[in-house]
Amino acid sequence: MVGFGIMIPGNPFVLLFGIAGVLVLLRVLLSGTALLFVLKKWWSSIGDWFHVYQFYKVPEYNESFQENQLYRRVSTYVNSLASIEDSNFTNLFSAKKSNEILIHLDSNQTVHDTFLGARVSWTNEEKEERNSCRTFVLKVRKSDKRRILRPYLQHVHSVSDDIEQRGKEVKLYTNTETEHRNNGRWRSVPFTHPSTLDTVAMDSDLKNKVKSDLESFLKSKQYYHRLGRVWKRSYLLYGPSGTGKSSFVAAMAKFLCYDVYDVDLSKVSDDSDLKMLLLQMTNRSVIVVEDLDRFVSEKSTAVSLSGVLNFMDGIFSCCGEERVMVFTMNSKEHIDPAILRPGRIDVHIYFPLCDFSAFKTLANSYLGLKDHKLFPQVEEIFQTGAALSPAEIGEIMISNRGSPSRALKSVITALQTNGDGRGSGKIGRRLTESTSGRSVDESGDSSGVICRESVHTVREFRKLYGLLRMKSSRRGGTLDLGSVEKEG
Numbered sequence: 001m002v003g004f005g006i007m008i009p010g011n012p013f014v015l016l017f018g019i020a021g022v023l024v025l026l027r028v029l030l031s032g033t034a035l036l037f038v039l040k041k042w043w044s045s046i047g048d049w050f051h052v053y054q055f056y057k058v059p060e061y062n063e064s065f066q067e068n069q070l071y072r073r074v075s076t077y078v079n080s081l082a083s084i085e086d087s088n089f090t091n092l093f094s095a096k097k098s099n100e101i102l103i104h105l106d107s108n109q110t111v112h113d114t115f116l117g118a119r120v121s122w123t124n125e126e127k128e129e130r131n132s133c134r135t136f137v138l139k140v141r142k143s144d145k146r147r148i149l150r151p152y153l154q155h156v157h158s159v160s161d162d163i164e165q166r167g168k169e170v171k172l173y174t175n176t177e178t179e180h181r182n183n184g185r186w187r188s189v190p191f192t193h194p195s196t197l198d199t200v201a202m203d204s205d206l207k208n209k210v211k212s213d214l215e216s217f218l219k220s221k222q223y224y225h226r227l228g229r230v231w232k233r234s235y236l237l238y239g240p241s242g243t244g245k246s247s248f249v250a251a252m253a254k255f256l257c258y259d260v261y262d263v264d265l266s267k268v269s270d271d272s273d274l275k276m277l278l279l280q281m282t283n284r285s286v287i288v289v290e291d292l293d294r295f296v297s298e299k300s301t302a303v304s305l306s307g308v309l310n311f312m313d314g315i316f317s318c319c320g321e322e323r324v325m326v327f328t329m330n331s332k333e334h335i336d337p338a339i340l341r342p343g344r345i346d347v348h349i350y351f352p353l354c355d356f357s358a359f360k361t362l363a364n365s366y367l368g369l370k371d372h373k374l375f376p377q378v379e380e381i382f383q384t385g386a387a388l389s390p391a392e393i394g395e396i397m398i399s400n401r402g403s404p405s406r407a408l409k410s411v412i413t414a415l416q417t418n419g420d421g422r423g424s425g426k427i428g429r430r431l432t433e434s435t436s437g438r439s440v441d442e443s444g445d446s447s448g449v450i451c452r453e454s455v456h457t458v459r460e461f462r463k464l465y466g467l468l469r470m471k472s473s474r475r476g477g478t479l480d481l482g483s484v485e486k487e488g
């Protein structure tokens, strides 16, 4: 009889070699199959039986609903780990550079990391419940925690700093409805508005003043702190529709390299909701409230006037630093004087309809024209008081960009038919004023924006623009050089 059996080699080395060979063969066969994944999971659970772990939570918001900066850093760090590719669920996004793909950890997924020989893991916890915020949970072996925790968190900090510096992308935040308040009220998209301070047509003196005002603001941390003031500055941009207010806000944010928070008052449920939104904004940001006059006069928001005033300079607005607040409106006429009272909004900038000088700037940028035989005719029409908004003129130029002569003729026709009288009295309004009690230039140089209290500066400025009569605006008590010119 011939028996079947497994031949066991007598030499132990041959035996070991054989076992190793079988394991390698198994590994090769199993790689890429679900079985390997299950085995790995078992192996890690067996490891977990032998260790005691410490868990650290990093929530997105702190108990006062302010953004936890560490959460943002951890998120940047975790999404940069190579091991994220081993996670079961990830989100893929196209990056700013068109051929780059970004991988982001999906909710409730875990990613592993090693540091100084210790193995740690991060889980991106996201609960379905209302009002619960997103949290990263760090898992560290108790035996490793004393040795690695501090240096590891420092490592997370410096890596995320590095990444953020390399690819700082300015973001535009918009507030969501109250019902969607999970994970905070702000949603962000990359801020890609094409406007810059160079592309906005406005009086070059005025533009330079605003530029130097912003520059001096950026350098004034110590100055504001010495005065016991919050390091923030507010601007009111007002003027007819299509004169470049929104474009200028975008240009300011780009110039400062700050994120933009665009507050939609129609989506704010009440005054305390507005405070909450303010608390959830980060530092180094431009906070914009567009069309404030409309919301206040039409009462198309649930926010009260006192809610708006508190937002501007109340105690809650002091919870952040290095912030620029910008309010836009079409006219100051129907606005409550409390909003315009001196000191409430630091700088007021008027955006006028197009005059001949602004027209030339637009013709240069839209049509590449420095001069043209039709320019004298255009100038003549402007002198009769005809005016259109830069948006209207820009539109005509864009649609006729193939033929500069046709574009200019169309502008002339539009000025003759639609622009009659709209521009009268506008020239003197291309001014800025400050109600903060300080010249914009912190060195005390009065060449900056006008201060309400600094009467000499105001007079000099008025002389400069040929405005000899001075009058306070009817209700606000704020200097409004534009209305003087208009009425005078």
Ligand SMILES: Nc1ncnc2c1ncn2[C@@H]1O[C@H](COP(=O)(O)OP(=O)(O)OP(=O)(O)O)[C@@H](O)[C@H]1O
Pocket (backbone or CB within 6 Å): 199, 200, 201, 202, 239, 240, 241, 242, 243, 244, 245, 246, 247, 248, 329, 330, 351, 390, 391, 392, 394
């Ligand atoms: N001063 C300007 N210089 C260059 N382009 C301008 C200027 N004003 C307006 N435009 C162009 O017109 C369009 C509309 O401008 P924008 O939205 O900034 O006006 P606005 O003052 O905010 O108007 P509204 O009061 O209706 O919100 C933009 O595409 C912008 O490029």
Ligand SMILES: [Mg+2]
Pocket (backbone or CB within 6 Å): 245, 246, 247, 290, 328
């Ligand atoms: Mg606008």
